[in-house]
Amino acid sequence: MNSLVVFMFLIQFAVYPANVFGTENETKVVGSTPAKITITTDQAVQLVKDNFTIPTKYTRLSTGYNDYNNRATYSLNWNSVDQPSGSFNAQVDATTGEIINISQWEGPFQSAFRLPVLSEGEAEKISTALVTKLVSKHQTEIQLVKDEQQGFVLDNAQPFTYNFHWIRLVNGIPFPGNGLNVGVSGDDGSIRNYNLNWTEDLVFPEAKNVILPEKALQVFMGAPMLELQYYIPQMMDPQSQAPQRALLVYQLSNKYCGGAIDALSGKPVTLDAQEGAYQTMVAASTVSTGIPTEAMSPEITTPGHNTSEATQISRDEAVEIVKKMVNIPSDLVLRGSNLNPDWQNPNEQVWNLDWNNQPSDMGEFSFINARVNAETGDFVGFGMSSPANSGDKSNPLSRASAQKLAEGFLQRVQPDRFKLAKLDTENFSGGETSENIQNFHYVRLVNGLPVSRNGMDLTVDAVTKHVINFNLNWSDLNFSSPLNVLSLNQATEQFLHIRPLVLNYSQIFHQNGQQEVRLVYQPNTDSNMYISGMLDAQTGEPVDWYGKSLSQWAIPHHYTDIQGNFAEKEISIMGLAGAFGEYGDTFHPNEKLTVGSLLRAMLIAGGDGRDRDLSDEDILKIAKDRNWLQEDLKLGSYINRASLSKFMIRLINMEASAQIKGIYNVPFVDAKTIKSDSLGYIALAWGLGILSIEGDYVQPDKTVTRAEAAYALVHTYAVELPKNYYIK
Structure with a gap:
């Protein structure tokens, strides 16, 4: 578009x-x-x-x-x-x-x-x-x-x-x-x-003669609802230098509405390309294919590209490439150009070129924008205005003729890649469009398997009989062989173990604006924001859009062993944040606290949810990079009150204040037992309400319990800091 x-x-x-x-x-x-x-x-x-x-x-x-x-x-x-x-x-x-x-x-x-x-x-x-x-x-x-x-x-x-x-x-x-x-x-x-x-005036099918769950399971297994494909994860950090990767996953097919089976007819609910029915929420980004498996190589890479070359083409060279692919009318002038990372593949540079007619010109505004890969010289996309008063509106191209026009364009601008793609017949349109605008998506195939978010998209103006939009997304990645993966039956059984079929009503929207409700069996979502529609094809583990195992998410916990504890409220908050989850839904409040447990909790409480799956080496590196850990402590070491105070004061970037000499005094009987290099930290932690201390003794060398750590961490974040401070 x-x-x-x-x-x-x-x-x-x-x-x-x-x-x-x-x-x-x-x-x-x-x-x-x-x-x-x-x-x-x-x-x-x-x-x-x-x-x-x-x-x-x-x-x-x-x-x-x-x-x-x-x-x-x-x-x-x-x-x-x-x-x-x-x-x-x-x-x-x-x-x-x-x-x-x-x-x-x-x-x-x-x-x-x-x-x-x-x-x-x-x-x-x-x-x-x-x-x-x-x-x-x-x-x-x-x-x-x-x-x-x-x-x-x-x-x-x-x-x-x-x-x-x-x-x-x-x-x-x-x-x-x-x-x-x-x-x-x-x-x-x-x-x-x-x-x-709440949608009024919907017609709900009566729940009579509903097929048994066992029958629905049989249909789900036999459809099949899952398909094997390559998945290119979303990049968590576009600035990261880490290479992108292609994962082999089993994912719900776009051919069906989120794995739905009509509970009355016993048939899968399919997306009818002729009617254009589609559902607003389905698992992400792939298509169903019936492609015969090609000869499989152990590893395959994108053909004909060398992205390691340091030389980039000039703007003028990019302009000439566009002119060979698209006719630029004489009244359009190149008015803008820029070289930026490709939003689809941030590690690649792309020339963006914009032509349009003079703003002062009377009549219709016309434009063409185009994109060229600055390293490979690939023509990767263009869009153009479609004249409002041209073409025979009484005789627009049929979809078949528009498809022929689109494929002729692809054979000219991307002949090699066109041979490695297949028309996605299951999801050709993203919504309601004019009959005079025809959209086509060609999905990339590797080893006979579709590649998510890779392929070519085109829009054909059926009246003017021109391609008015083209976009290529073809990642330069390594693709491993699909030989050593779970079988389809194994993957389906694992998927349904995680998301069993449940009976519910499901709403389907049609491109003509009509809505339809079907009584279906479909995989349970359980109102769970962490639910996955994909499995790692080799391990069977559910993965998210970033390609990360869902076990890496810091799942909230409702601890069952904290009632009556002095820090019950604080522990509950840490549970909702997903921290201290080493024992699942039990907290072990009186257990001694280790350095590793505290550092992981600090990361998770601050929003680094996936950090729960970091290695010990990663935890140590992050803690040292953030100046939380400056001592030579092992992750399995226990923490005393003096060390806990240092961790918390460093978390809120108040260490410089803690290190000022001669200004701190604490009203504890055993104040003289506090080492000079710890006094400022303990004084601040106590004065700010971070430490939970009963009685007249601070006991700086006393080992901290997990409950005391949860209390300290919550109250550390509750400290109201000056505006120029920030927690990192």
Whole structure:
């Protein structure tokens, strides 16, 4: 899709404020409206005020109106005129008066974590009361999902929020596509966010003559729902010099709607290319193919490329390459060029070239933008404006003819790669498009297997009979042989062990705007944000979009052995952050703390969730790079109070203050036992509330327990620092 098409698409859904000066006059609706608008803007404002507390400092109100998919809504936005900044936003259905969503944000960013006052149970009572009040008519049709995966990081500028999710039930069967979400502030119980997603007038198939789960399992295994493919992970850090890699994975096929099986017919729910049905949420980024396996080599690389050459082509050379591939009209002038990393492959440099006609020219604005790989000279993409008044609109190309035109273009500009690609017939369009615009995706094949996020995309204007968009994404990587992988049956059994089939209603959207609900068996998501649609084809381990094993995520824990402990609240917070998870859902609060356990907890609490799977060497390197660890300590060593104080003070970058001599004094009987190089750290840690010390003795050499460490780490993040300090 070229940039002009994207711009026009966005314009269709823009919502403009009808009032930006804080008065609450009624919004005027221009143009066509839904059948019934029963409430005014003022009434919508009052509904929000009656059900939510809007901070008094948000004095500037702006309102807007939107009509989309036959649903009329008001948008209401309260903002702070003065510092500190912040906003409270709401959306109200103009027909039913239902509050659809609210959210609030406050600034400036806080310099400290705010220890929640409310427990999770208290927050749940508040959210349940709100849901009962706002959607009482749906009370018997919703079910609270106990989301065991709610987590957070302590290094967060916004208040800690407890999140709760309800799903819609129809005939007692879950409909995960509809439901409610409520976020409750742990600070004061205020509602931080609320979202109601409820589609009316849907037709739900009756749950009669439903096939047995055993039959659904048989169909899932026989389809098959999983396919073997190469997956190129998303890059966590685009600036990283680490090479990209291609993983062999089993993934849910795009041919089916997230592995769905119709519970009435017993057949897989397929994406019908003729009707253009598609589902909004399916597992990522590949296609189903029926390709015969080619001769497999132990390792295969991208043909004909040498990315190690230091020499890059000049801009003029890139221009000449484009002119050989695309006709540049004489009235278009090259007005812009830049050399930047390719957004698809950040380790490669690409020339971006822009031609357009004179802005002062009367008539139609025309443009062509093109991209050329600066190292290989490859023509990797272009987009052009499509003339509005040219071509025979009464005789547009058929899809078959448009495909022939597209393939002729590929044979000319990428003949070698075209031989290594296959038309993706399962997912040719990303949504509703004009019949005069035909989109095609050719997926790259290696060893007869599809390669995710690799291939060629084209758009054909069926009226002007031109290719108006082309994009090549063809990574220069090594691809290992697929000989030593799990069998399809083994992979499917492992996948269903992790995500067993469940019965629910699933919503499917059609390109003509129609919606359909099917009663299906499909792999369980369990409201789990860490759920995976891919398995490592060699180990059977679930992997995420970054190609990382899900075991590397710091999964939140609800510890079962901390009730009554002095640090129960702090340990619970660390559990939600995923820290100290060595023993699963038991914490072992009185166990002695090791250096390794503390350092991992420090990393995870600050948001480095995947660091739980780092090696000991990696942990030590990170701790030394961040100046947390300056002593010669082994990861298995126990930590005393003096060492814990040093770790915590270094975490908040206050070591320079701790090292000032002659200014610190502590009121402990055994103060003289504190070594001079530890006194400043202990004094600061005690004075800032980081250390939990009962009685008159500090005992600097006393070994710290895991409970004491959890208390210290939470209260370290709760220290309110000057604005020029930061936690790294």
